[in-house]
Amino acid sequence: xxxxxxxxxxxxxxxxxxxxxxxxxxxxxxxxxxxxxxxxxxxxxxxxxxxxxxxxxxxxxxxxxxxxxxxxxxxxxxxxxxxxxxxxxxxxxxxxxxxxxxxxxxxxxxxxxxxxxxxxxxxxxxxxxxxxxxxxxxxxxxxxxxxxxxxxxxxxxxxxxxxxxxxxxxxxxxxxxxxxxxxxxxxxxxxxxxxxxxxxxxxxxxxxxxxxxxxxxxxxxxxxxxxxxxxxxxxxxxxxxxxxxxxxxxxxxxxxxxxxxxxxxxxxxxxxxxxxxxxxxxxxxxxxxxxxxxxxxxxxxxxxxxxxxxx
Amino acid sequence: xxxxxxxxxxxxxxxxxxxxxxxxxxxxxxxxxxxxxxxxxxxxxxxxxxxxxxxxxxxxxxxxxxxxxxxxxxxxxxxxxxxxxxxxxxxxxxxxxxxxxxxxxxxxxxxxxxxxxxxxxxxxxxxxxxxxxxxxxxxxxxxxxxxxxxxxxxxxxxxxxxxxxxxxxxxxxxxxxxxxxxxxxxxxxxxxxxxxxxxxxxxxxxxxxxxxxxxxxxxxxxxxxxxxxxxxxxxxxxxxxxxxxxxxxxxxxxxxxxxxxxxxxxxxxxxxxxxxxxxxxxxxxxxxxxxxxxxxxxxxxxxxxxxxxxxxxxxxxxxxxxxxxxxxxxxxxxxxxxxxxxxxxxxxxxxxxxxxxxxxxxxxxxxxxxxxxxxxxxxxxxxxxxxxxxxxxxxxxxxxxxxxxxxxxxxxxxxxxxxxxxxxxxxxxxxxxxxxxxxxxxxxxxxxxxxxxxxxxxxxxxxxxxxxxxxxxxxxxxxxxxxxxxxxxxxxxxxxxxxxxxxxxxxxxxxxxxxxxxxxxxxxxxxxxxxxxxx
Numbered sequence: 001x002x003x004x005x006x007x008x009x010x011x012x013x014x015x016x017x018x019x020x021x022x023x024x025x026x027x028x029x030x031x032x033x034x035x036x037x038x039x040x041x042x043x044x045x046x047x048x049x050x051x052x053x054x055x056x057x058x059x060x061x062x063x064x065x066x067x068x069x070x071x072x073x074x075x076x077x078x079x080x081x082x083x084x085x086x087x088x089x090x091x092x093x094x095x096x097x098x099x100x101x102x103x104x105x106x107x108x109x110x111x112x113x114x115x116x117x118x119x120x121x122x123x124x125x126x127x128x129x130x131x132x133x134x135x136x137x138x139x140x141x142x143x144x145x146x147x148x149x150x151x152x153x154x155x156x157x158x159x160x161x162x163x164x165x166x167x168x169x170x171x172x173x174x175x176x177x178x179x180x181x182x183x184x185x186x187x188x189x190x191x192x193x194x195x196x197x198x199x200x201x202x203x204x205x206x207x208x209x210x211x212x213x214x215x216x217x218x219x220x221x222x223x224x225x226x227x228x229x230x231x232x233x234x235x236x237x238x239x240x241x242x243x244x245x246x247x248x249x250x251x252x253x254x255x256x257x258x259x260x261x262x263x264x265x266x267x268x269x270x271x272x273x274x275x276x277x278x279x280x281x282x283x284x285x286x287x288x289x290x291x292x293x294x295x296x297x298x299x300x301x302x303x304x305x306x307x308x309x310x311x
Numbered sequence: 312x313x314x315x316x317x318x319x320x321x322x323x324x325x326x327x328x329x330x331x332x333x334x335x336x337x338x339x340x341x342x343x344x345x346x347x348x349x350x351x352x353x354x355x356x357x358x359x360x361x362x363x364x365x366x367x368x369x370x371x372x373x374x375x376x377x378x379x380x381x382x383x384x385x386x387x388x389x390x391x392x393x394x395x396x397x398x399x400x401x402x403x404x405x406x407x408x409x410x411x412x413x414x415x416x417x418x419x420x421x422x423x424x425x426x427x428x429x430x431x432x433x434x435x436x437x438x439x440x441x442x443x444x445x446x447x448x449x450x451x452x453x454x455x456x457x458x459x460x461x462x463x464x465x466x467x468x469x470x471x472x473x474x475x476x477x478x479x480x481x482x483x484x485x486x487x488x489x490x491x492x493x494x495x496x497x498x499x500x501x502x503x504x505x506x507x508x509x510x511x512x513x514x515x516x517x518x519x520x521x522x523x524x525x526x527x528x529x530x531x532x533x534x535x536x537x538x539x540x541x542x543x544x545x546x547x548x549x550x551x552x553x554x555x556x557x558x559x560x561x562x563x564x565x566x567x568x569x570x571x572x573x574x575x576x577x578x579x580x581x582x583x584x585x586x587x588x589x590x591x592x593x594x595x596x597x598x599x600x601x602x603x604x605x606x607x608x609x610x611x612x613x614x615x616x617x618x619x620x621x622x623x624x625x626x627x628x629x630x631x632x633x634x635x636x637x638x639x640x641x642x643x644x645x646x647x648x649x650x651x652x653x654x655x656x657x658x659x660x661x662x663x664x665x666x667x668x669x670x671x672x673x674x675x676x677x678x679x680x681x682x683x684x685x686x687x688x689x690x691x692x693x694x695x696x697x698x699x700x701x702x703x704x705x706x707x708x709x710x711x712x713x714x715x716x717x718x719x720x721x722x723x724x725x726x727x728x729x730x731x732x733x734x735x736x737x738x739x740x741x742x743x744x745x746x747x748x749x750x751x752x753x754x755x756x757x758x759x760x761x762x763x764x765x766x767x768x769x770x771x772x773x774x775x776x777x778x779x780x781x782x783x784x785x786x787x788x789x790x791x792x793x794x795x796x797x798x799x800x801x802x803x804x805x806x807x808x809x810x811x812x813x814x815x816x817x818x819x820x821x822x823x824x825x826x827x828x829x830x831x832x833x834x835x836x837x838x839x840x841x842x843x844x845x846x
Binding site: 004005006007009015019022023026029037038041045048049051056057058060062073080081084085087088089091092141144146149151153154155157160162175177181182183184185187190 | 373374377446452453456541547548582583584587588589590611612613614620621624625628629631632635636638639643646647648650652660663667668671672674675678680682686688748751753755756757758760762763766767836
């Protein structure tokens with residue numbers, strides 16, 4: 001068993017190096033201060049051990065010293081804060097050209113859907129060298145999507161979308177864990193991420209079960225639910241036309257402006273009165289309970305595919 | 312001193328204990344109760360570590376494992392760590408240290424023990440009838456809608472116990488404000504009292520919030536009132552906000568009193584005044600106040616806004632400063648002291664070392680980009696055990712040894728005590744240090760089974776836990792033994808300062824024959840006539 005005894009995790013994403021560099025800085029600071037403190041305690045404890053005839057010297061304190069050991073740690077932790085927050089901030093926004101992959105967590109498995117239609121369970125195939133954005137939700141309790149080799153983690157919540165992104169740098173297989181305790185088989189809710197060279201990834205996509213793409217499946221659902229009655233060009237003015245909607249700012253009735261991203265589209269389907277588009281009556285019924293999380297993903301993929309000129 | 316009447320022999324019989332108003336007897340009631348809880352919670356930990364010796368989940372079933380870690384957490388936090396130092400040592404010592412006859416409200420003090428007991432019985436009832444599997448954090452909607460274990464009984468237990476904490480905090484605050492002996496000004500108070508004052512503030516301001524959160528959780532679970540469950544229109548992250556608003560400060564409820572104990576021990580066994588008295592005192596208050604502003608650092612990956620994450624990260628880093636100030640001041644207190652290595656001092660050294668590691672690794676978790684990786688892994692488990700076990704439990708054991716002669720009138724066997732302090736220190740490090748490495752490798756916490764490459768570190772950790780367990784059993788045995796067979800301690804075996812050492816051991820029921828008055832600064836270990844010119 002000693003042959004399989006790692007002490008440091010694999011590093012396989014574009015952000016992992018930055019996180020590790022910061023980690024090493026923190027380790028260095030921690031080592032420095034713990035060594036300093038341990039050494040001082042040992043030294044004092046031995047040098048000033050009780051000896052007959054030698055009394056302790058009364059020392060009350062020192063304002064200068066107090067300032068030194070308040071301000072130096074303050075300075076150091078501010079470096080940590082700035083470094084950590086800066087990295088976190090930069091890591092939070094996915095590059096605009098990211099591939100969107102949809103993730104639905106449920107007790108106790110991960111369901112993953114590629115836009116081209118490939119579906120996977122507890123396995124995620126991704127290309128190396130291309131940013132991937134995960135749009136994640138849960139069907140039941142809170143889960144957390146964690147790939148240690150990529151140094152990314154984000155909770156996956158029921159009733160909303162959360163996103164996380166990565167770009168794999170090395171082909172290989174990596175652990176995928178659920179990191180938020182989610183009940184009985186929490187520790188079984190793991191799988192693997194397979195990072196592949198782009199050409200092999202394309203092969204893998206093409207070689208999978210011939211399924212329709214998410215957008216095509218979404219269009220069918222869109223028609224079946226009757227969304228076309230109000231939301232396609234020529235449907236009258238009952239609802240806003242959805243062509244070219246994705247990613248655009250939408251003016252709302254109350255004067256606010258919201259960007260049409262996944263979370264907004266989802267909310268507008270399940271709770272249409274929450275954000276009513278300016279100029280349209282609030283007549284849309286809720287579709288709560290009529291669409292599964294996978295179906296929602298398909299509809300959103302369809303709406304995202306409705307670009308100007310694609311009609 | 313046969314024949315002398317003191318609080319232990321003034322009356323006998325169960326009734327004289329169960330209806331007592333004496334803070335010292337109530338402290339012992341707490342001591343007995345929480346010791347039982349400690350060993351129960353410890354037994355659960357033993358089973359957890361045994362399961363984790365192998366990567367496969369083969370000793371217990373997954374649902375049993377989940378119940379074990381939940382009950383380990385619930386019992387250790389709510390029924391051992393939170394009451395440990397305040398309700399036992401604080402109860403015993405706050406009146407003695409300030410020269411009072413008792414706490415301000417003796418009957419409320421007894422009531423708080425009964426409330427604690429009732430809450431504990433509810434929780435034990437849940438354990439006995441099948442357990443609970445939500446994790447001590449009770450995250451929704453798992454706890455409110457999905458778990459089919461005894462969530463309600465446990466929640467009621469924790470809900471009830473909260474009132475015990477609130478009443479104890481209230482009692483301490485009133486007592487410290489109103490009942491100090493003549494001449495005992497705020498800046499003559501032992502730092503143990505300052506620490507308990509700060510702790511009490513957290514108890515009365517924070518506990519109601521977790522009480523409300525648990526009440527809301529119960530309402531949702533029982534009556535399907537949508538508060539946290541998105542299926543009912545609720546917000547699951549709201550629960551996390553409410554929960555951590557208390558439960559992060561609760562960490563300071565556990566560690567601040569320990570810091571108070573350490574200040575007493577370090578001064579006594581260095582024969583020196585504390586270095587930077589006011590800085591340590593105000594650092595306690597600063598930690599108590601800042602502690603209320605950092606709860607969001609538990610939610611950096613929960614979907615909280617990234618700007619909120621940055622604010623909480625910043626505020627969390629600020630807590631490092633008063634914590635560091637305390638460590639440096641204890642260190643400086645050793646300088647040019649006259650140091651004895653009695654058991655309490657060994658525990659104090661252990662505390663300072665382990666708290667330092669726990670504190671420094673806390674910085675990793677406050678650092679946003681690094682926390683994303685280590686959040687909910689064994690890194691967290693290691694970090695908070697360094698604070699709560701390496702810190703709070705070491706301080707508790709140090710304090711129990713330090714004041715044991717005062718509490719029982721007897722000395723514990725020094726050789727055994729030093730030996731077990733060493734065992735605890737070594738066992739603790741072997742148990743929890745490998746978990747830092749496991750955490751950065753990415754092993755998530757609360758995993759019943761795990762990938763094979765994590766096995767070696769897990770075996771080390773389990774081996775350490777068995778050593779640690781022995782380290783905790785030895786004091787249990789010799790302390791009980793010493794109550795009957797230990798040598799008479801005398802009033803002040805450590806030649807310590809502080810009012811509690813001026814009264815006989817064990818103290819009489821009324822604590823002091825006549826109200827003491829205080830004319831000197833605390834920790835007057837090196838009186839001016841012995842002063843050697845500093846050169």
